Amino acid sequence: MSQPAEAPFLFDPPSRPDAWYLLAPSSAVRRGRVVTRRVCNEEVVLFRTGTGAVGALAAHCWHMGAHLGNGCVVGERLQCPLHHWEWDGEGACAGIPGEARAPAAARQPGYPVAERLGGIWVWMGGGAPGPVPGLETFDDAELLYAHGDAVRLRCPWYAPAANGFDEQHLSTVHGRALRERPRVDFPEPHRMRMRYLSRVTGHGVADRMMKRLSGDHIRVQISCWGGTTLTVESDVGRTRSALLLAMIPVGHEVEVTPVFTSRRGGVPGVDRVRLAVARFLFSRFIQKDVGVMDGMRFRPRLPLPGNEPLETFLRWASSLPGERSR
Ligand code: FES
Ligand SMILES: [Fe+2]
Structure with a gap:
């Protein structure tokens, strides 16, 4: 008897996954300020109170x-x-001019908020919020960070x-070759992680710097949090640094904000140089x-032989909870 055919995999990620979204650097929302941001088709206002x-x-x-x-902060x-x-x-x-009490039904929809790595994160989606994205191999307190400018890309x-x-694409786009097979796992249901060891095959200025700094052994750990935030932690010889990329769906496009980080060493001048070097290398x-x-x-033709981590990501992305526009 013939086996029933397996249903073909349908690549169907949500248009707006349930996730934490990095909506602004903390410094952009000072006390008394109101800032509007858009995620997919939803506008969100952020405001910082007197406390x-x-x-x-x-x-x-x-x-x-x-x-x-267009409103203002009052206390x-x-x-x-x-x-x-x-x-x-x-x-x-919490107050209506000339009225003692608000109507029982009066409720402005709000979102859970967290501040981490110098940014304001907002949870959008149903269910309990997952962990706020961060770095696994660093403590927040030991990091210096710089929020880069958001880049708008015409892609999902x-x-x-x-x-x-x-x-x-590591070899075709980035001039890197893997020294060993990448390892993929899911430390938590909302997070996919890949770890690999690579060497430099490119010949640009940043490639040569990277080769010298790392002794040509670059250990990398990439995590995707809830679909829309990537953290890249790299171990380059004596220097460890990390990059966070926060994605915000906007219509059929995406806004990507980089947050560059490096480890604080205690000597301010040296720390600034380290952060500038990390920023230069990651930016390149x-x-x-x-x-x-x-x-x-984005139209992946599955299966993707020789690119199993990507295929795993696509299946995971399709299973993420969130809004799906039909
Ligand atoms: S529309 Fe906001 S108080 Fe009336
Ligand atoms: Fe890349």
């Missing part, structure tokens, strides 16, 4: 739909610009994330990806 707490609320007021990005609340209703960071109505959010696991590395990702229509 320094950050709130994240849906942008359009529950009362009549005014844009809260611990965000005041709507139209009728001056005040919303706290949880979205509860999962193209840059998939790129992190595309073993074949990701510029090559930007050059090939922009304009890509």
